[in-house]
Amino acid sequence: MGGPILKLVAQRIALGVVLLFAVSALIFAGTQILPGDVAQTILGQNATPEAVANLREELGLNDPAIIRYFRWLGGVLTGDLGTALSNGQDIATSLGGRLWNTLFLAFWAAAVSVPLAVILGLLAVRYRNGAVDKTISGLALASTSLPEFFIGYILVFIFAVKLQWFPGISTVYEGMPFADRMKAVALPATALTLVVLAHMMRMTRAAILNVMQSAYIETAELKGLAPFDIIRKHAFPNAIAPIINVVMLNLAFLIVGVVVIEVIFVYPGMGQYLVDHVSKRDVPVVQAVGLIFAAVYIGMNIVADIAAIIANPRLRHPK
């Protein structure tokens, strides 16, 4: 079984790399058509014509786009993301800390939400159409229908302002004791869990229910197996591919789509960093962050594909 799988995996990864190159060209082109001029935006209301001209010269904005693209790409391939135009800080250094923060938050949100979603999904199937199923689905749908900022503010109001159990602003920093850091991410991680839970839980439920229609489940039922054993042993393994897909999509969202939560909880992650630099037309940073986000999405999709292939023998032998 090793041969064909390795080949498939290699194919997927190669495809991912090609895709990433295409994305890099798109990102570069996209940042070129942003309105406004980076030099002028950096200086803001204080921009005098001389200052703008000086800054443009200093930033090398006078070279043609194609030269700047290859200069940038070359840098990225050698691990050099350049320096931020607006404050001269090394992008790789500032991004490293931010990326770590984002991954830390995403990890804890995922660590809670993924098992919870799968377990709740299994429970919902086991007691389908009963009170348990309806309660679980209802609550999950309610939490997902509320906007993220609303969930965030409600959590802050109850747990930070009223009860004062957790801090309402989650400023984490390097060298922060682990316990403090956990306390700081508690509320944003909870908010994110509530945001992504319903999607994963509903997909788990739907995928398993889909499998439950199959003839072999009927056979299992006729053999007299306990309902939960049927779900666990026979239905779940066959429903794993779509579940992994939705889990990966949500994981990607936890990394690249949490700007609102970061703003509400003042969490120093990638999203806030990107927003600040977009509004300053800080092109190298926007490009770097865009590329990382694209890599996350492409990577997660590859993992989902590969997991699905491993989980389902039929996909290993395409006809």
Next chain:
Amino acid sequence: MSNELDFLSRHVVAGRLSRRDFLGRAAALGVTATFANSLLAGAARAQSPVRGGTLKAGLVGGESTNSLDPASFLTQVPFLFGKCWGEYLLGTNPDGTLRHCIAEEYGASDDAKVWTFKIRQGMEFHNAKTVTAEDVVATLERHSNEDSKSGALGIMRGIESMKASGNEVIVTLKEPNADLPYLMTDYHLIIQPNGGKDNPAEGVSAGPYKVVVDEPGVRHGGERFANYWDADTMGFADQVEVIVVNDSTARTSALQGGQVHMINRVEPKIVELVKRIAGVKIENTKGPAHYVFVAHCNTAPFDNNDLRMALKLAMDRQEMLDKILLGYGSVGNDFPINSAYPLFPEGIEQRTFDPDKAKFHYQKSGHDGPILLRTSDAAFPGAVDAAQLYQQSCAKAGIQIEIKREPADGYWTEVWNKQPFCTSYWGGRPTQDSMYSTAYTSDADWNDTRFFNEKFDKMVIAARAELDETKRKQMYRDMALIVRDEGGLILPMFNDLIDAVSDKVGGFVTGKTHELSDGYALAKCWLNA
């Protein structure tokens, strides 16, 4: 009642109210003199500085693009943190007077052209180097260099030459300027070793706190500088921390949850709610900041003074103040100066909403058809609503305003100072001269009303050179009248700067120009034990 007494007693301790007045006020409220005196003693006790602890501020106005280079300071967070670690030639006191910092003394030649600053001896930078006249000159040079990106470049242009001589810095100006000492308090002009020419963003100066944490857009931290020259007035907390909280709701809840001790920019619409939070006080600064509608005086149809006058008369200032600022401000009078300025021209008639007169001027101008006004919430909070209110009041005068809502992103580069009629804001400047020469003289960098008036330009230069205060006041009055009656500025209101401060904080005194005690709140306040 006790709130008022408490408030008044703090005023006595801060030196803003005499003891006699306080006792009179207390008697009027039916309080015995003995009780009033004990109140006062309590307030004084609460006012004696306490050392220690970490004082924290949650502020809007910080971005991950910020840098510690003082030349690049634009927004509130670098401004306030700069006052913690930076030391200036001269600073400001809460009452608007000058505070002698690195300049122990200063003086001008009779024609206000040559200024001498005597540098305080024995002061030390955070890197243990002694502060010298050469460092001061290097700093001023860096900010006045034409290649500089410094926000202070505009005010440094008037300098012809400068040199260090022993422990003195001698600055020679191109034109006389009686306000030079005030210009030296500009928040960009942090004195750095060798003027910051080596590494401007290293955050080294001679202020009360040393920079220990610098994470732009996240937080900034300082720890007390042991060799600070004026340890009796500043640097009481062991540590200060600025946490960047750009979201208004998050800022308020951080204060409420006790994670920070002070916040800036409380929105007028929630002030009444914040006042109800136990242990939190609202501190309101009646500064020189103002919200404006600017029209280019050189672009049709705004090149007609009758039309400009019609637009000014069609502005319902009181309604703007009530509905946009909910009363947290004061009405404007179409010139950019209010009583926050030292030589404020008093007694100029307040312009009010007058649809009939507006109609008269509008018809006289001969203009017909809609007038396009561009706006965005980037201009000031509530700018879009303000534009709509204005549209309605103009309609009453028969003037048709068409509103175009522009994206906030790019507003300052694409709309403001480019399009002929738009909404904007100004933060104000330390003196009338700097306000006028920043935006109203013909050669001003940000002449956003395209106001070209030779007579006015000459008056600005003449007033700058005038050392006789009475004459100067008269000149500023004449200048205000020109801008008010001929300029392209429609100024409906001056906005208050609203801070909220925990009652754990001692020594907070409202400033005159900027928020949070003119930016000194972290540097000067302490945590009550």
